[in-house]
Amino acid sequence: MADHATGDLRLSRITKRFDRFVAVDDVSLTVPEGSFFALLGPSGCGKTTTLRMIAGLDRPSAGSIDIGGTDITDLKPYQRHVNTVFQSYALFPHLDILDNVAFGLRQRGDKDWKAKSQEALALVQLPDVARKRPTQLSGGMQQRVALARALVNRPAVLLLDEPLGALDLKLRRQMQIELKRIQSDVGLTFVHVTHDQEEAMTMADTIAVMNAGKVEQRGDPATLYEHPASTFVANFLGQSNLLEARITGSASGGRMPAQTHGHDVVVAADRVPDGINDVWIGVRPEKLRLGDSGTNQLKGVVTDASFTGVSTQYLVRMPWGFEVMVVQQNDGSARATVEETVTVSWDPGQEFILDQRQDETAGAEIDDA
Amino acid sequence: MPDGVAAATVRKRPNWVPYALLAPGLLWLVVFFVLPTLSLASQSLQTGDVYNGYSLTWHVQTYVDALSTYWPQLLRSLMYAGLATLLTLLLGYPLAWFVAHRSGRWKNVLLVLVIAPFYTSFLIRTLAWQTILGDQGLLTSLLDRLHLTWALHGFESFLGAVGLGSGSQLLYSPFAVICGLTYNFLPFMVLPLYANIERLDLRLTEAASDLYASPVQAFRRVIWPLSLPGVVGGTLLTFIPATGDYINSVLLGSAKTTMIGQVIDAQFLRVLDYPLAAALSFILMVVIIVLVMSYVRRAGTEELL
Numbered sequence: 001m002a003d004h005a006t007g008d009l010r011l012s013r014i015t016k017r018f019d020r021f022v023a024v025d026d027v028s029l030t031v032p033e034g035s036f037f038a039l040l041g042p043s044g045c046g047k048t049t050t051l052r053m054i055a056g057l058d059r060p061s062a063g064s065i066d067i068g069g070t071d072i073t074d075l076k077p078y079q080r081h082v083n084t085v086f087q088s089y090a091l092f093p094h095l096d097i098l099d100n101v102a103f104g105l106r107q108r109g110d111k112d113w114k115a116k117s118q119e120a121l122a123l124v125q126l127p128d129v130a131r132k133r134p135t136q137l138s139g140g141m142q143q144r145v146a147l148a149r150a151l152v153n154r155p156a157v158l159l160l161d162e163p164l165g166a167l168d169l170k171l172r173r174q175m176q177i178e179l180k181r182i183q184s185d186v187g188l189t190f191v192h193v194t195h196d197q198e199e200a201m202t203m204a205d206t207i208a209v210m211n212a213g214k215v216e217q218r219g220d221p222a223t224l225y226e227h228p229a230s231t232f233v234a235n236f237l238g239q240s241n242l243l244e245a246r247i248t249g250s251a252s253g254g255r256m257p258a259q260t261h262g263h264d265v266v267v268a269a270d271r272v273p274d275g276i277n278d279v280w281i282g283v284r285p286e287k288l289r290l291g292d293s294g295t296n297q298l299k300g301v302v303t304d305a306s307f308t309g310v311s312t313q314y315l316v317r318m319p320w321g322f323e324v325m326v327v328q329q330n331d332g333s334a335r336a337t338v339e340e341t342v343t344v345s346w347d348p349g350q351e352f353i354l355d356q357r358q359d360e361t362a363g364a365e366i367d368d369a
Numbered sequence: 370m371p372d373g374v375a376a377a378t379v380r381k382r383p384n385w386v387p388y389a390l391l392a393p394g395l396l397w398l399v400v401f402f403v404l405p406t407l408s409l410a411s412q413s414l415q416t417g418d419v420y421n422g423y424s425l426t427w428h429v430q431t432y433v434d435a436l437s438t439y440w441p442q443l444l445r446s447l448m449y450a451g452l453a454t455l456l457t458l459l460l461g462y463p464l465a466w467f468v469a470h471r472s473g474r475w476k477n478v479l480l481v482l483v484i485a486p487f488y489t490s491f492l493i494r495t496l497a498w499q500t501i502l503g504d505q506g507l508l509t510s511l512l513d514r515l516h517l518t519w520a521l522h523g524f525e526s527f528l529g530a531v532g533l534g535s536g537s538q539l540l541y542s543p544f545a546v547i548c549g550l551t552y553n554f555l556p557f558m559v560l561p562l563y564a565n566i567e568r569l570d571l572r573l574t575e576a577a578s579d580l581y582a583s584p585v586q587a588f589r590r591v592i593w594p595l596s597l598p599g600v601v602g603g604t605l606l607t608f609i610p611a612t613g614d615y616i617n618s619v620l621l622g623s624a625k626t627t628m629i630g631q632v633i634d635a636q637f638l639r640v641l642d643y644p645l646a647a648a649l650s651f652i653l654m655v656v657i658i659v660l661v662m663s664y665v666r667r668a669g670t671e672e673l674l
Contacts (some may be wrong), residue, residue: 090573
């Protein structure tokens, strides 16, 4: 058993084919030891299959997996020092909670199983349910038991397969904070699979965004949000306004002139990919302001305004028919009304620039319910 | 009634409905089970004969005589039924597993096939084993054609050595009786097992495997304990009727395989010793109840009782 293998988890050129369908396509990833890593993507993107290959429940068609340099590709699930929190929890219904948590320890002949299991139950704040059966607990409590059952083994990598998916929103937010706390307490490597971008951004140190079996982009939450490398990432993580544009000149003073639908704008030169002239200029709704305080200004007509308390969300129709979304903080500035003609502005450097050959709608219509 | 009159009248109607629903079944049980059992109990304690009539004399000695004379047949019945139950379990568990989880769209067809033998009479099905195991039967001629007669003779000697055969033939031996019992009661084992195994969450085996359990350990610590309700149900449905069965022994056995059912049959219908037959029936019932209770308690599935 690769019992003492610790260190970074490395996937090297992993591919998984089911018949003719390629679920995971040549994925390479490194998960640093002790980090909270999220695999984020819509359903069917291959994230769960990737997780199952790390657990050993599926065998890669090609590629290899190692932990700290020890190859585990050919090890059976029960030979790997990797434990999983399953989406369905998969608690053993015939065992009480303590026996569920102790299952892995006793399987490995750990004499100290009782104390360690009780400690794990205390860590997930369930010290008093040891002698209950799983069916006597609520969904949220079962979720904690499943976590304790995996954690107690102190695995080299702990895998979480959409563990919060079955919980209601409030409990989910609470568990996100708690998971993060537990992870930093125990210092284990967590690999968390989710389709909830907010969940991934809240918890993870590093996120790998997956789409159609490939990793679209990998980075910390802020980088992914501010500098998405593809339209898919731009649309999947939060909202984006993508303006069709053309670079019209060369860089001077860190700025570059561009034109969108006949309107001149300037963008930060370091955001522009080399050798590309036809681009999408992407601006997040909260970076756009109503009024002319920004350098780049576009005029349009407000078609919709919805007040959400902390902010107001506007849709502004541009002269060429495209509607941009503007989110204005409820900070006392003047509100616009529907049918009003307004100026929308932003400063260079607040945008991101993508190759126009990418599909502007990629990742946009995915309902993450 | 402590409640007010109004509450009582409101409740009156729903109160008798459950009893009314229960009545037909209850009546059936009283007429065809409770009364005959009481009559049997009384019969077992009577003395007299068929021609001069019986009188209740509380003659407990009949039970002592019955046990001291027929304990070998009783013990044999329990052993044959036990072996047959074990065999149905060994055959039935993989079969039920296959039908439940591996048969895909053939599931319903396979289930019908499991029950299919019921469309033929019990007697005919048992007789069929005579043509299979007979000296010139299907099995011998098949092995003969395959030049495996030596294997057959070896097996017969083995059966003789362990006390399950005469050493020279398959039919008319304990082996044949156990084969018949196993065959006839297999569906009673498979159906409860299937009902249980089909509901098993196979993701639990993945969880066990993820928690360092090899496939064998995952079966032993997760799948088998979760199968126990089906196993207990199947073994009870097989063991109880198999213990009292006598057709298989009559058709496939010999004088040396006499089971308790045959003794009771003979005492009631040929020897006409009603008290002895009644006492034997009661002893059989009590023995089975005691065995079943201790078995179910051991298996930890009291909720079945």
